Structures are given as structure tokens and as C-alpha cells.
Amino acid sequence: MQKNCIYLDNNATTKVDPEVIEAMLPYLRDFYGNPSSMHTFGGQLAKAVSTARKQVAALLGAEDSEIVFTSCGTEGDNAAIRAALLAHPDRRHIITSQVEHPAVLNVCKQLESQGYQVTYLSVNHQGQIDLNELEASLTGNTALVTLMYANNETGVIFPIEEIGARVKEYGALFHVDAVQAVGKLPLNMKTSTIDMLTMSGHKIHAPKGIGALYVRRGVRFRPLLIGGHQERGRRAGTENVPGIIGLGKAAELELLHFEEATKRERKLRDRLEQTLLATIPDCEVNGHPTQRLPNTTNIGFKYIEGEAILLHLNKYGICASSGSACTSGSLEPSHVLRAMGLPYTTLHGSIRFSLCRYTTEAEIEQVISVMPGIVEHLRSLSPFKSD
Amino acid sequence: MQKNCIYLDNNATTKVDPEVIEAMLPYLRDFYGNPSSMHTFGGQLAKAVSTARKQVAALLGAEDSEIVFTSCGTEGDNAAIRAALLAHPDRRHIITSQVEHPAVLNVCKQLESQGYQVTYLSVNHQGQIDLNELEASLTGNTALVTLMYANNETGVIFPIEEIGARVKEYGALFHVDAVQAVGKLPLNMKTSTIDMLTMSGHKIHAPKGIGALYVRRGVRFRPLLIGGHQERGRRAGTENVPGIIGLGKAAELELLHFEEATKRERKLRDRLEQTLLATIPDCEVNGHPTQRLPNTTNIGFKYIEGEAILLHLNKYGICASSGSACTSGSLEPSHVLRAMGLPYTTLHGSIRFSLCRYTTEAEIEQVISVMPGIVEHLRSLSPFKSD
Amino acid sequence: MWDYTDKVLELFYNPKNQGVIEATNEPGVKVATGDVGSISCGDALRLHLKVEVATDKILDARFQTFGCTSAIASSSALTEMIKGLTLDEALKVTNKEIADYLGGLPEAKMHCSVMGQEALEAAIYNYRGIPRVAHDDDDEGTLVCTCFGISENKIRRVV
Ligand SMILES: Cc1ncc(COP(=O)(O)O)c(C=O)c1O
Ligand SMILES: Cc1ncc(COP(=O)(O)O)c(C=O)c1O
Ligand code: FES
Ligand code: FES
Known part of the structure; x- marks a missing residue:
């Protein structure tokens, strides 16, 4: 090969940082327990997971409790969009753009077939949306605006905070697919208008199979994956501990090298x-x-x-x-x-x-x-x- | 620690088999590409993924094309249940049991609140369901019967093929949560009545963060995670290559040691x-x-x-x-x-x-x-x- | 896994004052018991007090607990805390003080310490022959164990 x-x-996708692999290995080899277990062997992992959560939160300028671990960027995007619609059951309109990743675009297309109205904002020759078009599209019926921070194909950045300010005026939720922005642009959720933000590990030198969703405190969130109580009820399924540890380390390194x-x-x-x-x-x-x-x-x-x-x-x-x-x-x-x-x-x-x-x-x-x-x-x- | x-x-959860880790390591360290890429460095991974798919298929007695990689057992259960309902849009009844894992039970509860009718079969003192109760519950309105192969708390096994035979008479889909059965009981999808079957890697000495869903050829399946074309359109998201390789190896070892x-x-x-x-x-x-x-x-x-x-x-x-x-x-x-x-x-x-x-x-x-x-x-x- | 303090674990593994105090004919001394919870809800505590009648002083306290780690440690802590106190002083012991004595309890396990305080109340009321009015629940509020919820109704029923 x-x-x-x-x-x-x-x-x-990116190379996994050797330090990330080193950080993960003990959790693959020795500490294979389940963090929800009563015994020390499993339960001790809850602490390691919580350290990783802090590391990811630090990269985003978020609080620990606002980080939900997922399996990938696609899951984060799907979960955020579904959650936003459940949080606004009375609103039936979504705004997105024509240049989103399929993980957003194809969900929106499916929702259209389920009776949602979707506005796909156009972009100009340089890949930028028109804020006037956004404003003209926003209504009291808009449940969600979901836009990417930076485009995966061109790297073009959307003016997220200017967009967010307008979204807030209409009481809609604002989800940002930041899979390409995390680690490449400075982010600070504390001073942001973003309600939910998707990131994916394998784009920032963590392994494939792990990601995170930022959910602003106070945003009503209902899980996409339903089952056990993991992630404080926001994402069921036994925690991918080695992946989480890897994502935490990768986040720390992104911040360090930024x-x-x-x-x-x-x-x-x-x-x-x-x-x-x-x-x-x-x-x-x-x-x-x-x-x-x-x-x-x-x-x-x-x-x-x-x-x-x-x-x-x-x-x-x-x-x-x-x-x-x-x-x-x-x-x-x-x-x-x-x-x-x-x-x-x-x-x-x-x-x-x-x-x-x-x-x-x-x-x-x-x-x-x-x-x-x-x-x-x-x-x-x-x-x-x-x- | x-x-x-x-x-x-x-x-x-189980210890990851050292051989599984050895098999995964090159894919964490060196072969970090994206299997969907045009270049050899990424594209060569498609072959490795396909070998792993064969290994998993062999454990289940299934065909390669019937295996969809997921992130965990919970995702498999959620995806199977949703897909079954989309495949039978005209039917509004689900049969499950009172002793299912929350990954099934809590999805069913949510579906009840969305207007589905759910029958929760009771069990006797020894944890067994009553086939007569099952038969009495089945109707032409039953979209799905979802039952576990073996119970995670007691290990009690349901008579899956006897159940399946009855389910088929009513044209309902039959999903089986086999998270606890895989590797512990002989399985052969070729001669089975099961339409969809969930398994999870970390219960069979593969790492956390990877699982698989068996979907019988011919069963109409629509993905839970929507986005790119991965897994032949049945599960979007960049493939967790090291996890998939690990699951393949673990499946091979389960068969070997069975x-x-x-x-x-x-x-x-x-x-x-x-x-x-x-x-x-x-x-x-x-x-x-x-x-x-x-x-x-x-x-x-x-x-x-x-x-x-x-x-x-x-x-x-x-x-x-x-x-x-x-x-x-x-x-x-x-x-x-x-x-x-x-x-x-x-x-x-x-x-x-x-x-x-x-x-x-x-x-x-x-x-x-x-x-x-x-x-x-x-x-x-x-x-x-x-x- | 619950995040138990070392003190909780110490009193759990090596509980103090476990067991019963047999009724006695010793002059000037009376034995009383108090029960809360039931086996059906998974938590139950029986507290035994030996009281010096003249002074109202608790000479000895012992417990029997059916319950989790926190329940056992809380019971053990409570008996340690009240020995030597008068009944009125003992009545002032709050579940929070029990938790503090233990170096804290996980939030979801606070109700296990409530049980101790309630059993104490029950024992003292029994001793004094006062019927107890069910009071409308604990100050720590938010997280009440569902099994304890059941036991609220049955709480004054002797197991
Ligand atoms: C029977 C059963 N189904 C589903 C699951 C969920 O699997 P996972 O934790 O991999 O999401 C489990 C394990 O927790 C299980 O035992
Ligand atoms: C902008 C953007 N969003 C979402 C995704 C999906 O992420 P993942 O492949 O981790 O599911 C990607 C990467 O493929 C991406 O570039
Ligand atoms: S010419 Fe080959 S894909 Fe278009
Ligand atoms: S006694 Fe502690 S949880 Fe019930």
C-alpha cells in the first residue's frame, strides 16, 4: 500500500497527529471500560472524558456542558437541524445556502418533501451570500438558519456574526457547520450569535469516527440518537472513549499551534x-x-x-x-x-x-x-x- | 488509574483484542486518507473497508452488500426502526417488548408521541415472551416488529425464527437487536427471517465507536444520517476506517474462537x-x-x-x-x-x-x-x- | 459511576454502629426505633436509639440499612453525629449536615441522606409518642429518587 x-x-481528511494517537492508545489497550459503569475500572473513564470535553470547549470558547460528542460532522449537522425543528414545532421554514455540504443540503431536501419550506440562498461568483437576500427570506415562520462557516471546496468564509445578528431578530435558531472552520479560524462561542455548531474530528488531526456538536446553554435540544442517558441525554450510545480522548488532544493541539x-x-x-x-x-x-x-x-x-x-x-x-x-x-x-x-x-x-x-x-x-x-x-x- | x-x-463493553488494535494501527498512523478520494493514498482504503465488510458479513452469514457500518448499536437500532417505518408509510403499528434496550424502547416511546401505536409484549418470570400474545398483536397495520435476540441484563434468548415466521405472515418488517447475540450465538442471515439486525463493535472486542447494521437485500432502506454517498447511500459521513478495520478483524476472531x-x-x-x-x-x-x-x-x-x-x-x-x-x-x-x-x-x-x-x-x-x-x-x- | 468521597467509602466499607439495640430493662433508659422507606422502593433505614430518660440524651445509636452506598454511609454518619446529643439537638441535624459530614454526596444521591434525617425524626417521635404528620417533602428539592417518591406515600408504614 x-x-x-x-x-x-x-x-x-487529515493525518492523525502522533500525539493524538499516543493519547488514545491507553484507552484502546488498557482502559476499555464503560464510563457509565459502577466499578472504578469503568467509572474512572468519566473523568478522562470530562477532561477531553474541557479541551474541546476551550477550542470553541464554549463551556464544557455545551459540548456533545458525536460520531462525525454529518451526525452533528443532522442532529442540529432536527433538534432546531423540534424546538420550534410551530415554524415550518428553513434557510440554508446552495453551497452547503450534503450533510446539510440533503437533510434540507428531505425536509422539503416532508412539508417544510426551504430557502437556498444563492452565492455570487466569489461564493458569497447576499445579506439582503438573507434578510428578505427571514420571517416569523423561520425555525432555523443553517449555514456553513467556511466552504469545504473553496474555503470561502461566510460573515457568520453579521448573519447571526439578523437571525436573532426573527427568533430563529442559528446552526453553523464549522467542520472546515474549526482550527483554521478563531472561534469564541461566548461572544457569538451561534446556537449550535458542528465540528468533526478527522478534519483537525483527530481520528475518524468522532465529532462534536456545540449546543448553547438554554437551547432546547432533543437527541437524534435515542436510547441511554449518555452525554446527559443528548446523544445515546456507549461513549467512544478513545475517540473522545483523541478529539480532546487534537483540540488542545489545534489551539497550541493555531x-x-x-x-x-x-x-x-x-x-x-x-x-x-x-x-x-x-x-x-x-x-x-x-x-x-x-x-x-x-x-x-x-x-x-x-x-x-x-x-x-x-x-x-x-x-x-x-x-x-x-x-x-x-x-x-x-x-x-x-x-x-x-x-x-x-x-x-x-x-x-x-x-x-x-x-x-x-x-x-x-x-x-x-x-x-x-x-x-x-x-x-x-x-x-x-x- | x-x-x-x-x-x-x-x-x-469488552476489551479490545490486541490483534484488533494491531490491525487498526496502520490505519490510524499511516493510512489516514479518505476512501472516497480519487488519489491512490485515499482510494486504496476502499479495498481495506471492503475486506472488513466481508469479515463482518461472514460472521452473520450475510452478503457483503447487506452490511452497513454505523457508529454504535444505538445508531443501528435507531436507523433500522426509522427505516422500517419509512418503508411502510401506510402502517402505523409497531410491536416490541417491555425488556428491550433503551435504544429501542425510547425510540418506540417517542414514536408513540408521534401517533404510532406501539405494543410492548410482556415477559414471564423467566423473561420470555408469549408467542400467542405476539400473534394476537400482529395486524395488517403492523409496520415493524423489533425485538432483541438476547437480553443484555439476563441473557435470555427470544425464539427469533419462530417469531420471524409469524411476522412474515403479516408482511411486517422484522428488526432484531442482536448486540448481545453476535459472537455468542450462531447466526446465519441466509436462512433467517430477519430483515434488519443491529450489532455493536465494542461488545465483541472491537473498539467503541463502530457498529454495523445488516439490511437484507431487497428491504427498502432510507438512511438515518443523511449527507454524502458513503455506504452506498445508506449511512452518510466519512467512513471510520480504523474502526471498520477493527470491526472486521474482531468479527474474524469471533468466528475463529466461537x-x-x-x-x-x-x-x-x-x-x-x-x-x-x-x-x-x-x-x-x-x-x-x-x-x-x-x-x-x-x-x-x-x-x-x-x-x-x-x-x-x-x-x-x-x-x-x-x-x-x-x-x-x-x-x-x-x-x-x-x-x-x-x-x-x-x-x-x-x-x-x-x-x-x-x-x-x-x-x-x-x-x-x-x-x-x-x-x-x-x-x-x-x-x-x-x- | 458515582463520585463518592473517601469518607463515604470509608463508612460504607467499615460502617460504624450497625445493628440493633435490644429493648432493655435498665432503669432510666429507653430504647426507640424509627423506620423510613420500604424494601419495595429499594431504600429503607431503621434507626435505633438508646435514650437516657432524665436528660433526653442519646446514649447510643445504631442502624440497619437496606440501600446503596450512600444510604449505608449516611446512616453510619448520622449515628456518629447524634451520639451524645439531646433529642432536641438531634432533631436539628439536617440532611445537609449529614452530607457535609461525609464530605458531600453526588447530587442524585442526596435523598439517601434525607432518609437518615427522617428516620431520626421518626425514632424521636416514637419515643415521645407523638404521631407524625407527613411533611411535604424535602428542601433539597429537585432530584428526588423515584423509589423515594413511592416511599413518601408509604413512608410512615412500618415495613
Ligand atoms: C441489547 C443492546 N442493544 C443496544 C445496545 C446499544 O449499543 P451501543 O452502546 O453500542 O450504542 C446495547 C449496549 O449497550 C445492548 O446491550
Ligand atoms: C463543511 C463540511 N460539513 C460536513 C462534513 C461532514 O463531516 P464528516 O465527514 O465527518 O461526517 C464535511 C466533511 O466531509 C464538511 O467539509
Ligand atoms: S467523463 Fe467520465 S465521469 Fe464524466
Ligand atoms: S438508596 Fe441511594 S439511590 Fe436509593
Whole structure:
């Protein structure tokens, strides 16, 4: 199996930090009890879980009691949306955007079929929503506004607090999918308008299979997964103790590395982006130049197809991803780039590079050195270039 | 922290098999990619996931495509129940039993409040349902019968195939919570009447945070967690690859050890049970003498309280659990033992010992040697004994 | 797992003053008992007092408990606390003081200490031959064990 690569696909998933694995191992190997047990062997784990909860709370600027552990970002999004609707049983309207992750978008689509009215806010060429459109959509019937903090494909950031201020005026609940924002943007729930916020472990160097949902104190919450009393009745199921410990450690490390890592990633990302734009003709950045995550660049290469670029990069051991969801089993081009109104010429040839704190200068230089050749080669095969 | 103990609480959770951890580690450390990715580094994991799916399918006598990975038993139960109701939108009746796990029972209670009619089958003193009551409850309006294979507190086994045959006559779906049965009883979905079956990793020496749901081919299934296309659209969320690998390995090991382990556990369990009954006055087994898991014994000690027994056992490093749910944050005595109509004298003083393939004879002898003294001591404090 | 203090565990594993005080013919001394709870609800406590009639002083106190760790430790604590007190002084002992003596009890287990205080009241009222009026529940309020809820109704019934 392929063990090493130049991994620039950190918005898809990240390497588990070795310190995180070290922190987890005793809980996989030795401390396998159930934290709800009466005996010390199990019960002692409640304390470890509570430390992890504090670590996650610290990353979000939240209180411990506001953190609910989940199995992934998708679960958090699903749970938050369902809970918001149960908290406002008399309201039947939801606002979201056209560029949300499927974990939000597909839930909203299902709710439409169940009689909810859903507004999908549009975005402009740079991936931004229009606050006037938001205001015009809000009514007393709006139960929930659910928007992402930062887009997974383009990195474009929504002005969450400006949005939240408007949402509050209508008494709706405000859920934010921050799966891509956590660890990349400073967050402070204490001074925020956000009612619920989703995060996922495997995007911040914790393992897959663990996530968290922030639920503001006082927000009426009913669980999606129903059963035992775990997570103070907010998420049933035996606690994934090793995962929780890993998420706690990862949160601690994100906080520790935050300043220096985001600065570094931004510098490397800018170097990559600017060099590619300068050395390759007919390409452009998809998204907003500044309202963007520091680690993400999504570049459209005209006249060629994303999957082909990815496979060439793969030959060099470079991992990136395509705006095109050919990647995920569906053959449609990215709903995000389509919503941004990208011309067909670039829609199919967009590549996302997403960095992390492990990304090195040498890796970036390697990408810079191979990309022009790949693009040139593929264009030489393309019937469009010459048009 | 306490690292070693005589662990007789395997129905609560189990030790992760060292081989399972070894199998998982490369996927935690090195192969951290996303199986849905285009690049080899991520995409190669799809193969590993598919091997694990085969291993799980083999344990259940199912086909690979019938296995959906979940995050835990609770998720499996919740997903199966919701899916069954969506598959039968015109039917509004559910049959379950009074002794189900909260992951089933509390979902049913919520559905009642949403207008579904729920029949909770009663059980007799030995924890068994009455097939006549089942037949009398089944109607053309029954969407789902959801029953456990084996009870987590008493180990009592329901006659699942006899039940299933009746369920099929009414065209209802049949979901079985087999969280406690998997690995302890032989299962073969190919010749079974079961439509959906829940299992949980941490009960079979896989880690916490992973489980699986069997969905018979042809059963209309709609996912509980909605989002991306993972698990062929049946469970969204980035796959918990290390967890899946661990579950696959654990399933393989369960199959490998099955014959010898269940035989050994039964022998040790019987030795424990018979000796305690012989040496301690006023105690009796809760459950059926033979229709029972080989690893479980639940014994009621009259005139004393379960938590007190557990804490004394804890002092000797013995982990067991109490029928009384004082253990789980709720202060009510076990709903299972209450449903069995246990006399008040034993209801509060019931202890479950649950063994696994690691349980040794020496451990059982240690329990046998300390229990009489503990019971005698606590009875000497009790105001009832002398009455 | 309940977060028990060391003091709770100490008194649980090595309870003090367990057992009964037999009725006695000693002159100037009377024995009284008080019961709360019942076996059906899973918590019950029988408190035995030996009182010096002339001074109202508690010479000895013993308990029998059917209940969890907190119940046993609370009973043990209570008997320690009231030995040597007069009945009136003993009546002032609150369940909170019992919990404090134990270094605290988990919130959900506070009712186990209420039981001690109620048994004491019952014993003293028995001693004085005063019928007890059921009072409408404890000050600690929010978290009352459901089994104790049942026992509220049956509370003055002797088991
Ligand atoms: C019979 C039964 N069903 C469901 C569950 C729930 O499983 P999990 O804790 O993995 O969610 C359990 C275990 O707690 C169980 O014993
Ligand atoms: C913005 C966003 N939301 C939700 C998710 C879903 O997270 P997970 O895969 O952990 O379920 C992802 C990642 O795939 C994401 O990028
Ligand atoms: S050309 Fe192959 S997926 Fe579109
Ligand atoms: S006596 Fe303590 S919980 Fe009931």
C-alpha cells in the first residue's frame, strides 16, 4: 500500500497527529471500560472524558456542558437541524445556502418533501451570500438558519456574526457547520450569535469516527440518537472513549499551534496559488481572494478535466481533490462551483489544494514544478484549447 | 488509574483484542486518507473497508452488500426502526417488548408521541415472551416488529425464527437487536427471517465507536444520517476506517474462537452460578435456565442492594454490574427485572456477571470466594433479613 | 459511576454502629426505633436509639440499612453525629449536615441522606409518642429518587 504522499487534501481528511494517537492508545489497550459503569475500572473513564470535553470547549470558547460528542460532522449537522425543528414545532421554514455540504443540503431536501419550506440562498461568483437576500427570506415562520462557516471546496468564509445578528431578530435558531472552520479560524462561542455548531474530528488531526456538536446553554435540544442517558441525554450510545480522548488532544493541539500554523499555511498556500497563476495560462482562483480559509485554494484550469489532472498528480504522489464530484461516485460537477456560476470551461477542471500544519515548503515546490507540465499535456489532448 | 481487574462486565463493553488494535494501527498512523478520494493514498482504503465488510458479513452469514457500518448499536437500532417505518408509510403499528434496550424502547416511546401505536409484549418470570400474545398483536397495520435476540441484563434468548415466521405472515418488517447475540450465538442471515439486525463493535472486542447494521437485500432502506454517498447511500459521513478495520478483524476472531470460547464461557458461568447458589442462602437466577446466553448470569440476592454489592466487589477488583440502574444515572430499578415480575426482595439486589473469552478459572474462583462474605456482611446491616 | 468521597467509602466499607439495640430493662433508659422507606422502593433505614430518660440524651445509636452506598454511609454518619446529643439537638441535624459530614454526596444521591434525617425524626417521635404528620417533602428539592417518591406515600408504614 502507498504510505507516503504529498498530502494536500486536508479538507477531505487529515493525518492523525502522533500525539493524538499516543493519547488514545491507553484507552484502546488498557482502559476499555464503560464510563457509565459502577466499578472504578469503568467509572474512572468519566473523568478522562470530562477532561477531553474541557479541551474541546476551550477550542470553541464554549463551556464544557455545551459540548456533545458525536460520531462525525454529518451526525452533528443532522442532529442540529432536527433538534432546531423540534424546538420550534410551530415554524415550518428553513434557510440554508446552495453551497452547503450534503450533510446539510440533503437533510434540507428531505425536509422539503416532508412539508417544510426551504430557502437556498444563492452565492455570487466569489461564493458569497447576499445579506439582503438573507434578510428578505427571514420571517416569523423561520425555525432555523443553517449555514456553513467556511466552504469545504473553496474555503470561502461566510460573515457568520453579521448573519447571526439578523437571525436573532426573527427568533430563529442559528446552526453553523464549522467542520472546515474549526482550527483554521478563531472561534469564541461566548461572544457569538451561534446556537449550535458542528465540528468533526478527522478534519483537525483527530481520528475518524468522532465529532462534536456545540449546543448553547438554554437551547432546547432533543437527541437524534435515542436510547441511554449518555452525554446527559443528548446523544445515546456507549461513549467512544478513545475517540473522545483523541478529539480532546487534537483540540488542545489545534489551539497550541493555531497562530503559527495558520500563518505558515497561508504563506505556503499563497506561494502555491500565486506561482500557479503566474506560470500557467488560463487559470483562476475559485472563491473570494481574502474571505477565505488560510489553507485552501481552489483553482480552475480551463479546457481540461479535473479527474485527469488528479490522476497525473497522483503519479507524482500528490494528493489533491477535484471540485468535480466524479470523486464521490456521482458524476455531476461540483454543486458549489455551479452555484457560483462558473463558466463551463473551468467548472470541470477545478482542483482544490488544502494544506495543514504538516505541509512543507518542499512539497509545495514539488507541486509548483509539476503542475505546468500536467496542464500543458492535458491541454494538448483537449479539443477546446485550440477553439 | 486502575489498569487491571477481574472483568466480568462484558455485556457492558469488552476489551479490545490486541490483534484488533494491531490491525487498526496502520490505519490510524499511516493510512489516514479518505476512501472516497480519487488519489491512490485515499482510494486504496476502499479495498481495506471492503475486506472488513466481508469479515463482518461472514460472521452473520450475510452478503457483503447487506452490511452497513454505523457508529454504535444505538445508531443501528435507531436507523433500522426509522427505516422500517419509512418503508411502510401506510402502517402505523409497531410491536416490541417491555425488556428491550433503551435504544429501542425510547425510540418506540417517542414514536408513540408521534401517533404510532406501539405494543410492548410482556415477559414471564423467566423473561420470555408469549408467542400467542405476539400473534394476537400482529395486524395488517403492523409496520415493524423489533425485538432483541438476547437480553443484555439476563441473557435470555427470544425464539427469533419462530417469531420471524409469524411476522412474515403479516408482511411486517422484522428488526432484531442482536448486540448481545453476535459472537455468542450462531447466526446465519441466509436462512433467517430477519430483515434488519443491529450489532455493536465494542461488545465483541472491537473498539467503541463502530457498529454495523445488516439490511437484507431487497428491504427498502432510507438512511438515518443523511449527507454524502458513503455506504452506498445508506449511512452518510466519512467512513471510520480504523474502526471498520477493527470491526472486521474482531468479527474474524469471533468466528475463529466461537466454538471453543462459548463452550468455555458456559462452563465457567455454570460453575460460578451453581457455586453461588449453593453457598449463599436466599438467592436465585433471574432469567431462563437454558434459553440464555452462555456468558451471562444474573443473580438476585434477597434483602440487600445491588450497588452496595458492586462496591464491595470493586474493592476486590471485580467488575460486575447491577440489575438496578442506579448504575446509569437513573435511580429506578431495572425495567427488565420489573417486567419479569421479580419480587421486591430481589429486584434491588440483582447482580449480572458477564464473561468473555479472556475470563479465567482463577478469576471465577476469586468471585466465588468473596461473594458469600460480601452478601453476609450486607445482610447483617439490613433491617429485612431478620424480619 | 458515582463520585463518592473517601469518607463515604470509608463508612460504607467499615460502617460504624450497625445493628440493633435490644429493648432493655435498665432503669432510666429507653430504647426507640424509627423506620423510613420500604424494601419495595429499594431504600429503607431503621434507626435505633438508646435514650437516657432524665436528660433526653442519646446514649447510643445504631442502624440497619437496606440501600446503596450512600444510604449505608449516611446512616453510619448520622449515628456518629447524634451520639451524645439531646433529642432536641438531634432533631436539628439536617440532611445537609449529614452530607457535609461525609464530605458531600453526588447530587442524585442526596435523598439517601434525607432518609437518615427522617428516620431520626421518626425514632424521636416514637419515643415521645407523638404521631407524625407527613411533611411535604424535602428542601433539597429537585432530584428526588423515584423509589423515594413511592416511599413518601408509604413512608410512615412500618415495613
Ligand atoms: C441489547 C443492546 N442493544 C443496544 C445496545 C446499544 O449499543 P451501543 O452502546 O453500542 O450504542 C446495547 C449496549 O449497550 C445492548 O446491550
Ligand atoms: C463543511 C463540511 N460539513 C460536513 C462534513 C461532514 O463531516 P464528516 O465527514 O465527518 O461526517 C464535511 C466533511 O466531509 C464538511 O467539509
Ligand atoms: S467523463 Fe467520465 S465521469 Fe464524466
Ligand atoms: S438508596 Fe441511594 S439511590 Fe436509593
